Amino acid sequence: MSFNDPIAELLTNMRNAISAKHRFVDLRLSKMRLGIIQILKEQGFVDSFLLDKENKKLRIFFKYKQDRLSVISGLKRVSSPGLRKYVSCVNIPKILGGMGIAVLSTPKGVMDGETARAKNMGGELLCYIW
Numbered sequence: 001m002s003f004n005d006p007i008a009e010l011l012t013n014m015r016n017a018i019s020a021k022h023r024f025v026d027l028r029l030s031k032m033r034l035g036i037i038q039i040l041k042e043q044g045f046v047d048s049f050l051l052d053k054e055n056k057k058l059r060i061f062f063k064y065k066q067d068r069l070s071v072i073s074g075l076k077r078v079s080s081p082g083l084r085k086y087v088s089c090v091n092i093p094k095i096l097g098g099m100g101i102a103v104l105s106t107p108k109g110v111m112d113g114e115t116a117r118a119k120n121m122g123g124e125l126l127c128y129i130w
Helices: 006-019 031-043 113-118
Strands: 024-028 046-052 057-062 075-077 101-106 109-112 123-129
Touching: 006 024, 006 031, 006 057, 006 075, 006 123, 031 046, 031 057, 031 101, 031 109, 031 123, 101 113, 109 113
Parallel strands: none
Antiparallel strands: 024 057, 046 057, 075 123, 101 109, 101 123
């Protein structure tokens, strides 16, 4: 089944897998999804991920605290295909006072809000993760 919004599909699949306390989730591979997952890995929100380039699959392993509580407590899609949200570098929001991240698509690729702010770059605000 194909969707028009692959980022919303990624976030929804992750949200459903976390609420069911699954160890991992399998998704179709795309450059945008891979960029978002790499940011989540760097920021410590996911444990690891595996790429199967031959079958174009991506497996994301979630990070849990004690009692199987997920490190990720919320995912929110901001920009959508019907209503794009663009921000300049000075208007990149801080999520939960810096405890969460904003993910942006910039001319230099997908990056988190802090990196984009440091590089003085704005772009399309894709999602919030906290």
